[in-house]
Amino acid sequence: MSESSTVRGGKVTREILQVKMLIGGQWRAGQAEFEDVDPYRHEVVARVPESTLEDLNDALDAAVAARPTIAAMPAYERAAVLRRVGHLLVERADRIAEVMARETGKAIKDAKAEVLRSQDTITLSAEEAVRIEGEHVPLDSAPMGVGKLAILLRFPVGVVAAITPFNAPFNLACHKVAPAIAAGNAVVLKPPSAAPAVVHALVELFVDAGTPPGVLNVVYGRAMGPALVRDPRVDFITFTGSGRTGADIKAASGLRRVALELGNNGPTIVHADANLDEATPLCARNAMRLAGQSCVSVQNLYVHASHYDDFLERLVAAVRLLKMGDPLDPRTDVGTLIDEAAAKRVEEWVEEARAQGAVALTGARRTGAQYEPTILVNVQPTMRVVCDEIFGPVASVRAYTDLEAVFAEISRSRYGLQCGIFTQSVAIALQAARTLRTGGIIINGTSTWRTDQLAYGGIKDSGIGREGPRYAIREMTEERLIVFNC
Numbered sequence: 001m002s003e004s005s006t007v008r009g010g011k012v013t014r015e016i017l018q019v020k021m022l023i024g025g026q027w028r029a030g031q032a033e034f035e036d037v038d039p040y041r042h043e044v045v046a047r048v049p050e051s052t053l054e055d056l057n058d059a060l061d062a063a064v065a066a067r068p069t070i071a072a073m074p075a076y077e078r079a080a081v082l083r084r085v086g087h088l089l090v091e092r093a094d095r096i097a098e099v100m101a102r103e104t105g106k107a108i109k110d111a112k113a114e115v116l117r118s119q120d121t122i123t124l125s126a127e128e129a130v131r132i133e134g135e136h137v138p139l140d141s142a143p144m145g146v147g148k149l150a151i152l153l154r155f156p157v158g159v160v161a162a163i164t165p166f167n168a169p170f171n172l173a174c175h176k177v178a179p180a181i182a183a184g185n186a187v188v189l190k191p192p193s194a195a196p197a198v199v200h201a202l203v204e205l206f207v208d209a210g211t212p213p214g215v216l217n218v219v220y221g222r223a224m225g226p227a228l229v230r231d232p233r234v235d236f237i238t239f240t241g242s243g244r245t246g247a248d249i250k251a252a253s254g255l256r257r258v259a260l261e262l263g264n265n266g267p268t269i270v271h272a273d274a275n276l277d278e279a280t281p282l283c284a285r286n287a288m289r290l291a292g293q294s295c296v297s298v299q300n301l302y303v304h305a306s307h308y309d310d311f312l313e314r315l316v317a318a319v320r321l322l323k324m325g326d327p328l329d330p331r332t333d334v335g336t337l338i339d340e341a342a343a344k345r346v347e348e349w350v351e352e353a354r355a356q357g358a359v360a361l362t363g364a365r366r367t368g369a370q371y372e373p374t375i376l377v378n379v380q381p382t383m384r385v386v387c388d389e390i391f392g393p394v395a396s397v398r399a400y401t402d403l404e405a406v407f408a409e410i411s412r413s414r415y416g417l418q419c420g421i422f423t424q425s426v427a428i429a430l431q432a433a434r435t436l437r438t439g440g441i442i443i444n445g446t447s448t449w450r451t452d453q454l455a456y457g458g459i460k461d462s463g464i465g466r467e468g469p470r471y472a473i474r475e476m477t478e479e480r481l482i483v484f485n486c
Helices: 053-072 075-091 093-104 108-129 169-182 196-208 224-230 243-253 276-292 308-320 340-355 403-412 426-435 469-475
Strands: 005-008 011-014 021-023 026-028 033-037 044-049 135-137 148-156 159-163 186-190 216-218 236-240 257-261 267-270 300-304 374-377 394-400 418-422 440-443 477-485
Touching: 021 053, 044 093, 044 196, 053 148, 053 159, 053 186, 053 216, 053 224, 075 093, 075 108, 075 169, 075 196, 093 108, 093 169, 093 196, 108 169, 108 469, 159 169, 159 224, 169 186, 169 196, 169 236, 169 469, 186 224, 196 216, 224 243, 236 243, 236 469, 243 257, 257 469, 267 276, 267 403, 276 308, 276 394, 300 308, 308 374, 308 394, 340 374, 340 394, 394 403, 403 426, 418 426, 426 440, 469 477
Parallel strands: 159 186, 159 236, 186 216, 236 257, 267 300, 267 418, 300 394, 374 394, 418 440
Antiparallel strands: 005 011, 021 026, 021 216, 033 044, 135 148, 148 477
16 A cells, blocks of 8 residues: 655645455455545545455455464564564554554544554564463372373464454554464454555555565454354454454354454443542543543443533533644644544434533534534433443533442443543542442543553453453463372
């Protein structure tokens, strides 16, 4: 994929990118194509192959053929390939970030931050490639084990199917592909149809870094996902996306293992002893950054009644300072949603809540694919803006006096990815840790926090399994018990 631009009559004209499949180490064009469109400018960013079942079959055959090669590659060599990917990533970061901002509407500063952060994901995967460990199991704790030696060894699962989302298209693809290869697996990757060009740029990095043919294969198009997860040649499925699709994948996976990172409704608690100077700007930014299109975006704010008025005033002021506009403008804080249909859905949910009594203190206006950062009050737990994942720049604020009731409401939710709580009390922090049924709890931070080396994932309808290179590698390997009768 190459990209260049020219200036004609004072207007920048960017060439349309050409995305291709990668199958068995060869780039392949499609029999048909679809267009990848900039949601802000409505320009075609790339032309993308519409993969066929024949393409998918070839990709899976290539992955199966490459299984022995990547499994036999010494760990230090797999690590070396990943380190080369990391170096190339930094060299090309500006170009990759621009592609992401164009095709997703993400603010360019957030796009570049995502790309550069992904070097951590790649580098950590390289480091973990040489740390895949087994375990000695003592057997002489029982008479029948005396004189025997047992060890558990870890081996690659084989072929990993990776299906990635549009909201963090580069980093989340790294979180699937890099650990899979670090663990010695072959991969068939299905990128999001709304962000194929930036994933293609990532695939180019792996090819240029010397990844063996067939170890990474890529197909495109909405029809590929269902066919991929049903295919018996796939040994493990890793997916990030909607709960509905996650449930479909789980149903189709049979006895094969899966890692599913799904939705959330972003609960964050601001307790009576919270530091508002710290809490308010974090809540404002983390509710609206990426246009709210993050599974840990701050969506539901529970604020102690003693702070409610003060916090709300500060929050509204902070949100109003956020700049909307051209995603390619470095000053822009909030770009577009992924497309106009997504913005219309957010608009529909907000208007539904307003009709039921909610009040918008900011925003609540849509222009094309952009939706203004919106703060809602007077909301009820049954409103969709509260109990479902809105996936847009909207936060609902409620006052509380009974912290245990808040804990109970969050734990009853069908979601359970991450929760934030601002408090100076160690006792309350520990109470939250012991009480809240959620995959992660961020103390003195919002629900929106993830660093690449940690175990990240949810429970209930928020998913199964954990990401983060060390934990993903554990998911993408299988244990084998060896017993020596000595």
